[in-house]
Amino acid sequence: MAVDWYEHNPLTNRDRRLSKADSAWVRSFACEDVRPLIVCRGPVRKEALDVFAQMGITHAGVLLSEKDSIIYRNALAPELRQLDPKHVHRVKDYTGATKEERVERIRQIIRIARDHGYDSVFAGYGFMAEDESFVAALEEAGLRFLGPGSHTVRAAGFKDEAKRTAVKERVSVTPGVDDATARALLAKHPDADALRAVAKEHALDVPDALFEELAGDLPSLADRVLEASYDAGVDLYTIDELAAQVVRDVATMLAEHPGSRVRLKAIGGGGGKGQRIVPAVDPEGDGPVGERAAKAAEAAAGMVREILSEVKATGVGDNKNVLIELNVEQTRHHEIQLLGNGEWCVSMGGRDCSLQMHEQKLLEISVTQEALREAVAEAREAGDDAVADALEEDLHTLCRMEEEGERFGRAVGLDSASTFECIVEGASHYFMEVNTRIQVEHRVSELCYALRFENPDDATDRFEVDSIVEAMVLLARHGERLPRPTRVRRKTAALEARLNATDRALHPHAGGLIVSWSPPIEDEIRDDQGICQVNPDTGLFMRYRLAGAYDSNVALLVTHGEDRRDSYARLAEILRRMRIRGYDLSTNHEFHRGLVEWFLRRSPWAKPTTRFVVPYLTQVGLLKEIANELDVAHAWGLIGRHHQRRWGDAAAAQEALERKMTLLKRPLDRMFEEPHLASAWLSRNRGRYRFEDGRLRWLANPVEVLADTYALLDMTYDERAPAALVIWDHDHELVETALGFYQRLGERLGDLDYPALDARLAEAAPPEGFDEATWRRVRASHAGFQIGVEILGLLATLGEEARFEELRVEDDLTVTIPERLLDPALQERMRKVLVPPPATKANEIVAVSGGMFYAQEAPDRPPLVREGDHFDEGDPLYVIEVMKMFNKVRAPFAGTVDKVLVERDGEIVRKGQPLFEITPDERFVEEDPKERKRRSRERTEAHVRRVLPG
Numbered sequence: 001m002a003v004d005w006y007e008h009n010p011l012t013n014r015d016r017r018l019s020k021a022d023s024a025w026v027r028s029f030a031c032e033d034v035r036p037l038i039v040c041r042g043p044v045r046k047e048a049l050d051v052f053a054q055m056g057i058t059h060a061g062v063l064l065s066e067k068d069s070i071i072y073r074n075a076l077a078p079e080l081r082q083l084d085p086k087h088v089h090r091v092k093d094y095t096g097a098t099k100e101e102r103v104e105r106i107r108q109i110i111r112i113a114r115d116h117g118y119d120s121v122f123a124g125y126g127f128m129a130e131d132e133s134f135v136a137a138l139e140e141a142g143l144r145f146l147g148p149g150s151h152t153v154r155a156a157g158f159k160d161e162a163k164r165t166a167v168k169e170r171v172s173v174t175p176g177v178d179d180a181t182a183r184a185l186l187a188k189h190p191d192a193d194a195l196r197a198v199a200k201e202h203a204l205d206v207p208d209a210l211f212e213e214l215a216g217d218l219p220s221l222a223d224r225v226l227e228a229s230y231d232a233g234v235d236l237y238t239i240d241e242l243a244a245q246v247v248r249d250v251a252t253m254l255a256e257h258p259g260s261r262v263r264l265k266a267i268g269g270g271g272g273k274g275q276r277i278v279p280a281v282d283p284e285g286d287g288p289v290g291e292r293a294a295k296a297a298e299a300a301a302g303m304v305r306e307i308l309s310e311v312k313a314t315g316v317g318d319n320k321n322v323l324i325e326l327n328v329e330q331t332r333h334h335e336i337q338l339l340g341n342g343e344w345c346v347s348m349g350g351r352d353c354s355l356q357m358h359e360q361k362l363l364e365i366s367v368t369q370e371a372l373r374e375a376v377a378e379a380r381e382a383g384d385d386a387v388a389d390a391l392e393e394d395l396h397t398l399c400r401m402e403e404e405g406e407r408f409g410r411a412v413g414l415d416s417a418s419t420f421e422c423i424v425e426g427a428s429h430y431f432m433e434v435n436t437r438i439q440v441e442h443r444v445s446e447l448c449y450a451l452r453f454e455n456p457d458d459a460t461d462r463f464e465v466d467s468i469v470e471a472m473v474l475l476a477r478h479g480e481r482l483p484r485p486t487r488v489r490r491k492t493a494a495l496e497a498r499l500n501a502t503d504r505a506l507h508p509h510a511g512g513l514i515v516s517w518s519p520p521i522e523d524e525i526r527d528d529q530g531i532c533q534v535n536p537d538t539g540l541f542m543r544y545r546l547a548g549a550y551d552s553n554v555a556l557l558v559t560h561g562e563d564r565r566d567s568y569a570r571l572a573e574i575l576r577r578m579r580i581r582g583y584d585l586s587t588n589h590e591f592h593r594g595l596v597e598w599f600l601r602r603s604p605w606a607k608p609t610t611r612f613v614v615p616y617l618t619q620v621g622l623l624k625e626i627a628n629e630l631d632v633a634h635a636w637g638l639i640g641r642h643h644q645r646r647w648g649d650a651a652a653a654q655e656a657l658e659r660k661m662t663l664l665k666r667p668l669d670r671m672f673e674e675p676h677l678a679s680a681w682l683s684r685n686r687g688r689y690r691f692e693d694g695r696l697r698w699l700a701n702p703v704e705v706l707a708d709t710y711a712l713l714d715m716t717y718d719e720r721a722p723a724a725l726v727i728w729d730h731d732h733e734l735v736e737t738a739l740g741f742y743q744r745l746g747e748r749l750g751d752l753d754y755p756a757l758d759a760r761l762a763e764a765a766p767p768e769g770f771d772e773a774t775w776r777r778v779r780a781s782h783a784g785f786q787i788g789v790e791i792l793g794l795l796a797t798l799g800e801e802a803r804f805e806e807l808r809v810e811d812d813l814t815v816t817i818p819e820r821l822l823d824p825a826l827q828e829r830m831r832k833v834l835v836p837p838p839a840t841k842a843n844e845i846v847a848v849s850g851g852m853f854y855a856q857e858a859p860d861r862p863p864l865v866r867e868g869d870h871f872d873e874g875d876p877l878y879v880i881e882v883m884k885m886f887n888k889v890r891a892p893f894a895g896t897v898d899k900v901l902v903e904r905d906g907e908i909v910r911k912g913q914p915l916f917e918i919t920p921d922e923r924f925v926e927e928d929p930k931e932r933k934r935r936s937r938e939r940t941e942a943h944v945r946r947v948l949p950g
Contacts, residue, residue, distance in 0.1 A: 016470055017056040025455045026463050031477050032056040036146060037089075037113050039063045040124030043527035043556050044438065044469075046079035048122055051469040061087035061118060063109070078544060079530035089116070099233075099315030106134050110141045120144040120476065122469075127311075129437035130268065132158070146476045148416040148436040149342075155412040156434040158267045160321050162412075166431045169411050171404045174423065174430045176325035177249045182222035184237045184245035192218065195225050198236060204228035226319075233317035239308060239860065242320055243301040249324050250278050251297035255290045258283040261327040264303050265433075266311045267319065274311040275359050276303035277327055305858035306879075310886050314858060328430065330609050331423040334367065334398075335435075336405035337445040338418050339468070341475055344484035345409030347402040348445045348468075355595070357506050357613040360552075362588070363595065364441035366448045366494040367398055371564065374492070375605060386811040391605060393427050401429055408434070416475050417442070417468050423610075440498070442468045443525065443558045447494035451485040464488060491560040493567040497575070497592045500552040503849075504591070504676070505617060505834040508552045508882040510850050511910075512585035514544045517578075524574045528555035546585070554587060564604040572596045576714050579725070594620065594679035601683040602809040615807065615821035621830025622802040623682075624675035628833070630798075631933075631940045632668055635791060636661065638944045643787050653787065660788045663731035667709050668791060675834070677713065682799040684712055689796050696796050696947045701754045702789040703738045709792070710735075738785040745778065793947030801943075837892070838912035842924060845916040847909045848889055851882030854905050863900075865916070870896045878915060895920040 018030050034057050038045050045062060052060045062080065080088055089112045091105065113121065121138055123129035129147055136150035148156070156162045160178040167173060177183070189195050192215040199206045206228045214221035229236050246264065253262050258281045266274030278300050281292050304322055308314045333356065337348040350367035372395040379388035405420035408431075419435040446468050455461035465471045465485075475482065503509045520526045531544045531554070546554065559574055561567030575593045595616070599606055640657045644650040671678040685708075688700035698705075710716055710727050717732040727735070746752070748769060749760065760767065761782045766775035799805070806818045820826065840846045847853070855863040855878060864876045871877065872894045880887050899917040902909065909915065 014054065016051070016054040016467070022463070023455070023461050025458075025461050029453075029463070029474060029478050029482070030056075031473050032058075034120050034144075034473055034477055035059040035118045036120040036122045036473070037061050037063070037109070037116075037118040038122045038124070039109060039128050040122070040126035041065075041529075042124070042126075042553060043529050044124035044440070046530045047527055048124065048469055049079055049082065051467050052473075055470060055473065057473075059087075059117060061089060061116060063091050063112075064088050065091055065093050078533055078542065081530065081533060087116075099318055102131075102133075102312075106137045109134075110137065110143065113143055114141075118143070120146050120473075122146040122472075123437070125435075125437050125440055130435070144476050146416070146472050147438070148414060148418055152412050152414050152416070152418070153436045156408070156414070156418065156436050158319075158321075160267050160323060162434045163323070163431070165411055166408060169404075169408055171408055171431045172429060174325045174328060174432065176253070176323060178323055179219050179223065179321070180246050180249060180324060181226055181237065181242060181319070181321040182219050183249065184242045185222045185226060186218055187245055188237065188241065189222075190218075191215075192221060195221055199225050199228065202229065202232065202234045202236070204232055204234070230317055230319050235316050239305060239314065239320065239858070240301075242322070243304040246304050246322055246324060247297045247300050250300045251290075251294045253324065253326060254278070254281045254293035254296055257326055258289050258293075262300075263323075263325045263327040264300060264307060265323040265325065266307045266313060267321045267323060268311050268313060273359075274307045276300075276307055278303065302857050302876075305861060306886055306888065309858045314860075328423055328425055330611070331425050332607060333361075333432075333610050334401060334422050334424050334429070335439070336401050336420040336422070337439070337442065337468075338405050338409045338414060338420055339451065339471055339475070339485075340409045340414035340416070340418075341479040341482050342413045342415040343410075343480075345406045345414050346451070346485060346487060347406050348449045348451070348487055350398050350401060351441055351444050353441065354608050354610050355613060356610055357617075360498075360500075361441065362498055362500075362506075362613065363592070364444050364496045364498075365564070366444045366567075367394070368448050368489075368492075369395060369398060369402075370489055371448075371492050372398065374563065384811075387603075387605070387813060390607070390813040394607075397424055397427060397429050404431070415479055416472050438468055438472065440553070440556065441496045443527070443556070444494045444496050447491050447525075447558070447560045448489070449487040450490055452488045453483055453485045456483055466490065492562055493564045494558065494560040495567045495571045497557045497571060497596070498553055498588075499555040499557055499580075499592075500588050501546045501554055501586065502552055502588045502591075503586045503835045504674075505621075505831045506588055506591060506613070507831075507835065507849060507887075508851075509586040510546055510552075510882055512546045512582055512587075514546070514554075514580060514582040514585060516541050516582070517580045521574060521577055523559050523570050524578075525558040526555055527558065531555065543582075557592075565600070568596060568600040568604045572600055576712065579714070590674055590676035591617075594676035594683070597680040597683040601686050603813060605813055606809040606815055607813045608815045611817065611822075612815060614827055615817045617834065618821045618827045618830045619802065619804060619807050620675045620679050621833045623678050623798055623804065625830065625833045626798050626801050627672040627675065627678065629936055629939045630672070630794065630943060631936045632665060632672060632791075632794070634937055634940045635794060635944050636665060636788075638941060639788060639790055639948065642948055647783075656784050656787050660731075660734065662728060663734060664706070664788055664791050666727075666731075667706075667713055667715065668794065670713060671795060678795060678798060679804075681709060681712060681795055682804050684708070685796075686805075689793070691796075691800060691946075694946060695950065696793045698754060698758075698793075701742060701757075702792055703735065703742065703785055706789060706792060707735050707739060741781055741785065790944075790947045790949075794943055797943045797946050800946075840912075840914075842920060843898075843917060844914045845877060845891070845918055847880065847911055847913045847915055849880060849882055849887075850909065850911045851880040851887075853902050853907050853909045853915065854879040854881065854886075855900070855902070856905070857888070865897050865900075867897055867900055870894075880909070893920055893922070893924075 018027050036052060038048055049060060091108060121143055128134055130153055132150050132153040135145050135153055138145050139150055155165060163173055163178045189198050192211045196211045204225060206225055210224060250262050261280045262278040264276045279296060281289060281296050285292055307322060308320055313320050332352060332354040334350050334352055336350050339346055352365040352367050353361045355363040372391055376388050376391045379391060401422050408420060417438050419439045421432045421435065422429045423432050446466055450464045450466035451471060452462055452464045465474060501509050501512060514531065517532050534540055535542050557574060559567060559570045561570050575596060580587060580589060643653045647653040671681055685705060688705055689696055689698050715727050718726050749767065761779055766772055808816050810816055837848060838846050857879060864878060865871055871891045873891055875891045876888045877891050878889055880889060895918040897916050897918055901914050901916060
């Protein structure tokens with residue numbers, strides 16, 4: 001087997017086995033005899049295999065679904081390469097598509113465990129990890145679950161039960177409805193006698209005395225009847241009846257809170273799945289607010305069906321409860337890492353997960369009391385009282401969340417790892433839910449803290465655990481005996497970026513093939529499912545195809561730092577130097593590069609809300625829209641003609657420009673093509689230029705900016721690298737010569753900023769220490785090095801026209817989002833600018849992405865459109881499932897369906913594949929190419945005028 005690079009990373013890989021040198025008390029917590037079966041996939045499966053091996057566990061196996069692997073060469077489960085084939089067990093799908101399939105899959109997993117000698121099951125952060133019926137079945141079968149027990153999943157994992165527990169434990173919760181199913185049942189059976197009758201009709205196991213005991217608490221009685229119906233596999237309400245109840249409750253909330261949106265959440269959802277948001281009612285709108293709220297709430301009916309389909313809760317007997325919550329708009333998403341043994345519960349600090357989209361987290365940042373206290377002290381010392389006050393507010397909030405999280409964990413008997421999730425608004429926070437499993441971003445916490453377990457009889461006899469996976473094994477094997485640990489600080493700060501298979505607008509993009517991936521660099525922890533493992537026989541990278549069967553995550557990129565700024569800087573360097581290449585391959589790598597630079601160059605302690613990413617993408621889309629209108633070749637020609645006139649010696653000017661054309665145009669072309677890199681450049685160069693009277697004025701030497709631009713793009717000189725990836729040798733020589741010239745000139749003239757240096761070089765009279773001849777040569781060299789560099793200024797004018805700096809961080813660390821970037825119409829238009837729709841004919845509708853096609857919202861619903869139906873712009877046409885997310889696709893224009901081209905639901909379609917033949921209401925007239933070119937040249941000339949010297 002090839003040597004895994006993690007073996008050389010002391011933060012993520014060490015020998016966790018106990019030795020004879022350890023005390024008898026320490027050795028009593030050995031776990032080598034644990035025999036786990038892994039029933040999840042992705043980065044955590046590889047991590048679990050590594051940690052188990054480090055612990056001395058030799059009997060570990062995994063499930064392999066038909067969607068997990070195709071053939072060895074293009075394996076979708078590369079971590080399986082390190083396993084004996086006898087420990088790989090095939091199943092159809094981990095969870096099954098229906099309740100019956102899930103029950104059969106659970107039985108199959110138990111049989112596999114028994115037949116192959118496994119005594120434990122590890123489910124990572126997949127759906128199986130929070131399936132109470134799965135965990136209970138394992139416990140009944142005598143198997144150990146490496147995660148929270150069924151009692152904890154029941155009390156904390158179901159969002160409705162967790163919310164009720166939080167209320168009892170005096171934990172702040174968001175306003176809303178947590179018993180929609182009970183309310184739907186009471187709408188049909190409104191009193192105790194009616195509930196008794198329906199229980200008797202279906203032979204439900206509900207004690208008769210309960211109907212008298214709870215006659216005055218009908219919601220609780222309805223809940224008890226519903227619990228019995230789930231156990232019996234009986235439905236007491238239809239999805240339509242539940243949807244109708246949700247519509248009524250949503251209408252009430254919208255009317256009571258005009259201007260606020262309402263969030264719907266399936267109780268068994270997670271990772272952004274099973275959630276939808278109902279738009280707000282305009283407080284200033286026409287007509288009674290109640291009528292407008294009722295109209296807006298009608299959208300909730302379809303959302304309920306989508307939610308239940310997404311979390312596979314549409315089967316008979318499934319618990320279909322949906323939480324209805326006020327969507328606190330300007331919120332940050334914070335979570336507290338918890339570990340417990342059923343009696344004690346400890347916190348491992350917090351994580352800020354506010355940078356997310358479609359409820360999918362993108363960048364996760366450690367939040368610890370120690371780091372906040374140090375940042376407060378640093379801000380006070382620097383005189384930044386507004387920053388210090390803002391950080392102190394976060395410190396107080398974190399302390400309260402950690403205390404509440406530990407109290408909640410003890411209340412539900414938490415006996416493994418879980419996450420206490422909150423939304424934070426200013427100095428207030430509200431409990432949201434508990435994830436009764438390990439989280440994708442758990443490494444962010446374990447890099448900051450280890451847990452120290454001490455012998456109660458001898459404080460010097462102790463051991464430390466710095467892996468949450470290891471802690472879960474330890475708790476499952478020895479939980480009751482483990483004393484309450486203390487947390488030990490490791491690193492000050494940590495960050496995780498999720499590398500996802502998404503397009504430039506962060507929508508899933510499945511099916512790409514990775515053909516190469518640069519190796520990790522120092523301080524990079526890459527949880528990549530083993531994709532970067534090379535072939536042990538050839539030492540070559542093995543190609544990897546990104547499937548659409550699961551979620552879009554490809555890898556987790558984690559790092560740490562001496563403080564938050566340092567961790568951001570290290571992540572920026574990791575992203576800068578990482579190269580991942582392939583065919584039809586699209587990831588959010590470049591998005592992360594722009595995002596990380598945005599925060600690094602403003603404030604790493606900024607407080608973005610969960611609304612930040614979409615407006616940020618909209619702003620990046622505006623950069624791309626303007627870039628599409630500019631003609632870089634025309635701009636170069638304009639700059640050339642300007643200098644030929646200005647120099648007097650047109651031939652000399654032309655020669656200098658020709659020599660510099662590739663040097664200047666290559667990076668500019670790349671950033672005009674990739675707006676996320678243009679965003680990174682604008683953030684990185686803040687303060688290096690300004691606009692005066694509409695013209696660009698450089699505050700830093702443009703040659704230095706150019707050199708740094710090549711560094712930003714990871715195009716620095718390397719004679720061994722392919723020419724397409726680096727600065728070319730003659731261009732490199734020119735830049736190095738120029739930098740050397742300005743360094744020597746600075747030594748002669750003293751410490752001048754660039755505007756002062758440029759002004760001095762504009763003077764014909766030589767300064768002290770230069771004769772006239774030498775000064776003429778110096779000025780000529782300066783003119784030669786600067787000629788043509790003005791074209792870099794087009795990036796600055798791009799940002800200026802797009803009003804890039806209006807999205808900003810305030811003195812109190814809050815982020816101001818301009819109102820224009822919150823406009824849904826602009827957001828949708830910019831999404832199409834970032835990822836243009838696939839080419840289509842005037843008489844067809846094509847698939848916006850690859851995935852699984854569905855004609856209706858749910859299996860029991862009629863098709864959204866049929867042949868002969870007329871549709872208006874914005875009407876839903878079909879649903880496409882890609883990477884486990886259901887996306888309802890709406891009509892881009894009005895028309896009539898002539899023919900449906902997809903034969904059946906569940907069919908796999910490719911991006912651009914025709915789905916419907918249609919007749920549009922209006923024929924589209926394409927813009928005249930000559931007019932488009934004329935407009936482009938006109939706009940380019942306006943931009944060039946702003947960058948040329950007067």
